Amino acid sequence: MAPGDALDDEMRRHSWNSVPPLDAETAERMLDGALDPQDAPPGYRDVVWVLAAASAPSPADPSAEAAARATFRSARRPVDTPRRTSVLSKLLGAKVLAALALGTASVGTAAAAATGTLPDPAQAAVHRVIPAAPSADQAEGAGDAGSAAKAGGPAADAVGLCRAYAAGRGGEQGGKLDATAFEQLTEAAGSVDIDAYCANVTAGARAGSAARAGGKTDADLAGQCRSWLAAEEQDRTATLGQAALDRLTAAAGGADSIAAYCAALVGQAPADQGPGGATSTRPTTAKAPESPGGDAPGRDAGPSRPAPTPTPRG
């Protein structure tokens, strides 16, 4: 059936006597929005207005745009970065914060990351997290061990979990890992081996307590660590002496953890720095990585909104 027949047929059925005819070309121009109402054929001026109203510009809708942006972020996440990494970075973020509040240990963690001590995903996460950490520290006004304990909640959890995990080693880790808390630990460790992850977490915590315990201990242990790190494996007993080595092993929580412990403790101090170098870095640690512009408190105030909607582009 030709279009013309169809139209005639419909016109007969509806007895559209009141509707003037409309040629195809004019109809297409109306549909394209290219026909001025003044130029509309008789009886179609209102139609042109209706079509113009239907396609009129829409006012901005900030709340709908915010929802769409959130959709965009959530939909893109699994493609660009695995979710697991974001959980890991959150936990490591807390860890870095706690370490920072404790003093030198934060730089220790950074150093651990810089020296490649941390497993790869943790390494990447730390690199992302560290620039954000100092501002949070400033906002909380954390500079002493007291507030460090508060700031260290999640990290403390991780340390506790790791210790509980280690305590069950050789026994029933399978059962332990079923518990919810251990699921979190597994998730936090991600693709990283839990043993390696925990070695880092607990070494960081010990390095923190050592730093807090006092400059003397700190400096001694740091010195031994430097020697330990500098020496070849087979020469370590000879270089440090059995007593020092035992002390280091005890401080690190095991012979396997010495590398991570030492990297966390002394990694930040340049090799040529004299004794006390580690302690002297402490005051600068708290404020050195200041964020540019001094907008830190606003930016990191966790519960508050992110930056206002960026200006629209033309």
Place this chain on the structure above:
Amino acid sequence: MVGPSFGEILAAARAGDEQAFAVLWRDLNPAVLRYLRVVSPSSAEDVTAEVWLEVCRGLGRFRGDEPGFRSWVFTVARMRAIDAARQAACRPVRPVPTELLPERPARDDPAEAALEAQATAEALALIAELPPDQAEVVTLRVVAGLDVAQVAELVGRRPGTVRVLAHRGLRRLAQRLAERAGV
């Protein structure tokens, strides 16, 4: 339409640039929402949200220019509207509320009337009263800004059929408006 910078903006959005995505969203969302108000009036907002979720997920796979992008987004919208209609099949159909229909379009100041959101809502309600295939084709041509060939491909009809449906839609609109005006 985004215009000449479309390719750049699409590439940025595909790379995860939220700001670039927002440009695309601002350009297309009003038309998507209006199209869905016509073809899926009882669930237009929900379906619109589903459409953008699917667009976000599929952005990395899309290849094409701006007209192609618009076609794709409206194809997604059409599919989601059909799904929504299927899901709602067991629920009673909500008729277009008559109070939303225009008494008559504002005759003395069409430009101002066209800019009114209320006028837009009324115009869409009037179009939604057309037989479904006419309403859809008119909306895709006028609101989505797609040409005959794009609409034909989108709805799976011949271009000639699309023209006839749109033409009938316009005539029926004229008739309704004439009735309302008391002619």
